Amino acid sequence: xxxxxxxxxxxxxxxxxxxxxxxxxxxxxxxxxxxxxxxxxxxxxxxxxxxxxxxxxxxxxxxxxxxxxxxxxxxxxxxxxxxxxxxxxxxxxxxxxxxxxxxxxxxxxxxxxxxxxxxxxxxxxxxxxxxxxxxxxxxxxxxxxxxxxxxxxxxxxxxxxxxxxxxxxxxxxxxxxxxxxxxxxxxxxxxxxxxxxxxxxxxxxxxxxxxxxxxxxxxxxxxxxxxxxxxxxxxxxxxxxxxxxxxxxxxxxxxxxxxxxxxxxxxxxxxxxxxxxxxxxxxxxxxxxxxxxxxxxxxxxxxxxxxxxxxxxxxxxxxxxxxxxxxxxxxxxxxxxxxxxxxxxxxxxxxxxxxxxxxxxxxxxxxxxxxxxxxxxxxxxxxxxxxxxxxxxxxxxxxxxxxxxxxxxxxxxxxxxxxxxxxxxxxxxxxxxxxxxxxxxxxxxxxxxxxxxxxxxxxxxxxxx
Amino acid sequence: xxxxxxxxxxxxxxxxxxxxxxxxxxxxxxxxxxxxxxxxxxxxxxxxxxxxxxxxxxxxxxxxxxxxxxxxxxxxxxxxxxxxxxxxxxxxxxxxxxxxxxxxxxxxxxxxxxxxxxxxxxxxxxxxxxxxxxxxxxxxxxxxxxxxxxxxxxxxxxxxxxxxxxxxxxxxxxxxxxxxxxxxxxxxxxxxxxxxxxxxxxxxxxxxxxxxxxxxxxxxxxxxxxxxxxxxxxxxxxxxxxxxxxxxxxxxxxxxxxxxxxxxxxxxxxxxxxxxxxxxxxxxxxxxxxxxxxxxxxxxxxxxxxxxxxxxxxxxxxxxxxxxxxxxxxxxxxxxxxxxxxxxxxxxxxxxxxxxxxxxxxxxxxxxxxxxxxxxxxxxxxxxxxxxxxxxxxxxxxxxxxxxxxxxxxxxxxxxxxxxxxxxxxxxxxxxxxxxxxxxxxxxxxxxxxxxxxxxxxxxxxxxx
Numbered sequence: 001x002x003x004x005x006x007x008x009x010x011x012x013x014x015x016x017x018x019x020x021x022x023x024x025x026x027x028x029x030x031x032x033x034x035x036x037x038x039x040x041x042x043x044x045x046x047x048x049x050x051x052x053x054x055x056x057x058x059x060x061x062x063x064x065x066x067x068x069x070x071x072x073x074x075x076x077x078x079x080x081x082x083x084x085x086x087x088x089x090x091x092x093x094x095x096x097x098x099x100x101x102x103x104x105x106x107x108x109x110x111x112x113x114x115x116x117x118x119x120x121x122x123x124x125x126x127x128x129x130x131x132x133x134x135x136x137x138x139x140x141x142x143x144x145x146x147x148x149x150x151x152x153x154x155x156x157x158x159x160x161x162x163x164x165x166x167x168x169x170x171x172x173x174x175x176x177x178x179x180x181x182x183x184x185x186x187x188x189x190x191x192x193x194x195x196x197x198x199x200x201x202x203x204x205x206x207x208x209x210x211x212x213x214x215x216x217x218x219x220x221x222x223x224x225x226x227x228x229x230x231x232x233x234x235x236x237x238x239x240x241x242x243x244x245x246x247x248x249x250x251x252x253x254x255x256x257x258x259x260x261x262x263x264x265x266x267x268x269x270x271x272x273x274x275x276x277x278x279x280x281x282x283x284x285x286x287x288x289x290x291x292x293x294x295x296x297x298x299x300x301x302x303x304x305x306x307x308x309x310x311x312x313x314x315x316x317x318x319x320x321x322x323x324x325x326x327x328x329x330x331x332x333x334x335x336x337x338x339x340x341x342x343x344x345x346x347x348x349x350x351x352x353x354x355x356x357x358x359x360x361x362x363x364x365x366x367x368x369x370x371x372x373x374x375x376x377x378x379x380x381x382x383x384x385x386x387x388x389x390x391x392x393x394x395x396x397x398x399x400x401x402x403x404x405x406x407x408x409x410x411x412x413x414x415x416x417x418x419x420x421x422x423x424x425x426x427x428x429x430x431x432x433x434x435x436x437x438x439x440x441x442x443x444x445x446x447x448x449x450x451x452x453x454x455x456x457x458x459x460x461x462x463x464x465x
Numbered sequence: 466x467x468x469x470x471x472x473x474x475x476x477x478x479x480x481x482x483x484x485x486x487x488x489x490x491x492x493x494x495x496x497x498x499x500x501x502x503x504x505x506x507x508x509x510x511x512x513x514x515x516x517x518x519x520x521x522x523x524x525x526x527x528x529x530x531x532x533x534x535x536x537x538x539x540x541x542x543x544x545x546x547x548x549x550x551x552x553x554x555x556x557x558x559x560x561x562x563x564x565x566x567x568x569x570x571x572x573x574x575x576x577x578x579x580x581x582x583x584x585x586x587x588x589x590x591x592x593x594x595x596x597x598x599x600x601x602x603x604x605x606x607x608x609x610x611x612x613x614x615x616x617x618x619x620x621x622x623x624x625x626x627x628x629x630x631x632x633x634x635x636x637x638x639x640x641x642x643x644x645x646x647x648x649x650x651x652x653x654x655x656x657x658x659x660x661x662x663x664x665x666x667x668x669x670x671x672x673x674x675x676x677x678x679x680x681x682x683x684x685x686x687x688x689x690x691x692x693x694x695x696x697x698x699x700x701x702x703x704x705x706x707x708x709x710x711x712x713x714x715x716x717x718x719x720x721x722x723x724x725x726x727x728x729x730x731x732x733x734x735x736x737x738x739x740x741x742x743x744x745x746x747x748x749x750x751x752x753x754x755x756x757x758x759x760x761x762x763x764x765x766x767x768x769x770x771x772x773x774x775x776x777x778x779x780x781x782x783x784x785x786x787x788x789x790x791x792x793x794x795x796x797x798x799x800x801x802x803x804x805x806x807x808x809x810x811x812x813x814x815x816x817x818x819x820x821x822x823x824x825x826x827x828x829x830x831x832x833x834x835x836x837x838x839x840x841x842x843x844x845x846x847x848x849x850x851x852x853x854x855x856x857x858x859x860x861x862x863x864x865x866x867x868x869x870x871x872x873x874x875x876x877x878x879x880x881x882x883x884x885x886x887x888x889x890x891x892x893x894x895x896x897x898x899x900x901x902x903x904x905x906x907x908x909x910x911x912x913x914x915x916x917x918x919x920x921x922x923x924x925x926x927x928x929x930x
Binding site: 111371374 | 602712713
């Protein structure tokens with residue numbers, strides 16, 4: 001994996017027309033993401049640096065720099081806006097940081113399908129698609145900054161996953177234009193299920209240049225907060241709204257157990273002390289039925305903005321959900337971190353109440369209601385946790401597991417140890433999953449035969465580990 | 466309940482400017498619907514007649530004729546196009562047939578909500594709404610002829626119920642403008658859950674003049690048929706496509722066990738002998754993932770038309786689904802009828818295979834995959850049945866029940882004995898259901914204090930039984 005300093009210098013000399021970044025402060029910034037949410041990852045990753053960065057403006061520029069790296073054996077870490085939380089774009093072995101945020105063209109959207117270059121920001125995609133009647137199926141809380149390629153390379157979904165499931169659910173992605181890392185880089189259009197083999201692989205098995213994705217119709221969403229005195233009532237409301245109301249169309253549903261809402265200082269007037277808050281986006285026509293359901297569960301609606309008001313205020317509740325919940329809390333209190341959990345579809349309420357009783361306020365439950373890849377309705381959780389030691393953090397995770405809740409390790413920069421563990425850990429795989437894992441490794445061999453892409457992240461693959 | 470012949474004659478004399486229908490053949494036609502699908506109902510209902518019919522063109526005309534009926538004690542049976550199957554518009558005690566198909570204005574559609582007069586045909590509603598970007602959430606197979614008010618008064622849902630559940634699911638209906646039957650008829654706008662109290666009551670507890678409903682975005686649907694050699698494989702495919710693929714957006718999914726497809730003579734070239742056929746509408750962007758799923762289950766796609774081709778051919782697979790399956794079979798063989806069943810969400814595959822093994826070909830399974838009012842994914846069934854005797858038909862229904870399948874009696878013209886039995890049968894009701902039943906009866910008292918609306922259909926209510 002060792003590359004020589006002179007290879008780095010030679011890259012820039014060989015391709016003088018590219019936008020190189022050599023300033024140390026800038027390189028340091030481009031070498032980091034939001035993995036500092038995790039004290040564990042912060043300790044492990046904060047000193048990691050790329051040697052040089054480049055921000056190509058065309059596919060041809062990407063091809064030239066990737067070919068040069070392949071010829072010289074220089075590692076390549078691809079990044080978008082760096083909004084990830086797992087250190088997926090932190091270069092563990094130096095080399096080139098390939099910043100794709102300059103390749104950000106919106107290509108087209110029609111008939112419920114859209115296509116763009118990987119570097120497009122999600123918010124910009126929606127701004128281009130919405131006037132055409134379409135929008136992204138997923139809106140992670142980082143949508144303003146995050147890129148489409150970054151979401152695809154290291155994300156899950158976001159707002160919208162309550163309807164369409166995660167990115168990985170069949171039907172969400174139609175194609176990916178992918179470049180190999182070779183002296184003469186090849187470009188291939190992967191279609192259908194094959195395109196998913198490079199999803200959530202942190203840029204380790206191919207460089208995604210463009211994505212073709214299924215879109216959602218652009219709908220008039222209303223943003224609402226409902227507050228509840230009892231967590232059980234709030235859970236009942238959420239479980240009902242989530243899975244038992246097919247006539248209510250929703251984009252986002254999150255439950256913030258008290259005292260999380262206290263961290264949302266900007267929204268303080270809408271969040272009565274001590275109450276549990278449900279943040280949601282429902283389609284405008286569903287507002288009356290949603291209000292009836294809130295009332296039936298003893299809650300009260302404390303906040304309501306329609307699309308026009310949201311645009312005008314430039315504030316969306318989406319930026320209080322998903323990992324922005326953690327960020328909003330961290331703004332107030334630096335002593336916090338988070339876990340990543342998935343509740344059992346058949347026992348979610350019981351698990352939530354038991355964990356709240358046992359661990360609050362050290363653990364403050366934040367639940368996101370989603371559909372899983374296989375369509376089941378459940379909630380995942382990014383609980384806000386008061387951090388003391390790494391041992392205690394691990395012990396808290398074990399308490400979740402003791403209640404039958406699945407924990408995905410959010411405090412590792414190794415792909416197999418994190419949320420997508422099950423993609424790669426063969427002992428725990430079904431036959432179909434083993435085939436998918438094999439296919440992902442075959443994809444690595446096909447698109448990165450020298451093992452230069454983001455080395456150190458994909459332990460399961462021989463070269464470049 | 467007896468009204469005098471001279472009252473009928475006086476109605477037309479009192480309101481000479483209305484469009485009266487006195488021709489016996491026309492009255493006979495307007496007194497019947499598609500209840501002849503049931504040999505039981507045919508026997509019971511085929512001789513029933515109204516005394517006179519009227520087709521008002523304005524709300525004021527409706528008001529005048531309803532007031533006159535109330536003053537004279539003449540029963541009123543409201544009808545749209547008469548596409549129902551339960552005899553809901555067959556007058557059991559003569560009187561006035563109030564044909565609302567002339568009050569059919571499309572009023573508006575915006576922001577995902579639309580409003581129209583009850584007499585609008587569903588197909589006409591969609592033709593008006595689709596250029597505005599919206600369409601009905603439900604498309605029963607009768608959409609060309611059936612009216613919105615008729616669907617609301619006696620229907621369930623149709624294509625679309627796989628996503629939005631039935632009409633009765635919260636969020637689907639926003640309001641209903643309802644007229645009372647009194648000497649001075651009152652007009653009231655019912656909103657939200659209250660509007661549902663006059664839904665599926667066969668026009669017994671109020672005259673619905675206009676409906677305000679949540680709409681679906683108008684999407685580019687693709688119509689496909691996939692054929693399977695094994696019923697188990699076809700079921701696995703349907704259950705997966707239905708509940709386990711949140712990224713595949715669908716409007717219709719129906720399974721026709723062999724030999725039902727043989728009755729679809731117009732589609733014969735697409736339906737290989739002996740195979741089980743799955744008819745579906747998926748959004749265009751979901752076609753590749755759907756094809757991958759068909760292939761993974763060993764099926765083959767034998768038919769595919771996009772929206773342009775569907776419009777051009779003026780043929781839609783929707784008209785082979787729901788009770789049009791029965792109609793297509795009846796066109797070929799008059800000795801058939803049907804049942805109405807709902808499978809258990811947790812045991813649907815096992816129940817389907819067991820009933821097919823036990824009862825085919827006397828019973829040919831036709832399954833419609835839907836979401837229930839409470840959001841659960843399951844299939845309902847309108848199996849095509851070779852009719853021998855009423856006793857045998859009842860025995861077949863009992864075989865379904867023996868396997869844990871719920872049978873709704875499709876062979877009764879009494880509301881409480883049919884599909885909505887559980888709305889009214891107090892012994893089987895939950896507290897919430899009992900409240901809803903009480904509310905529906907209160908609605909009858911409020912909107913029809915003399916018991917003149919469709920007498921004989923709502924046994925649970927005192928006057929007019």
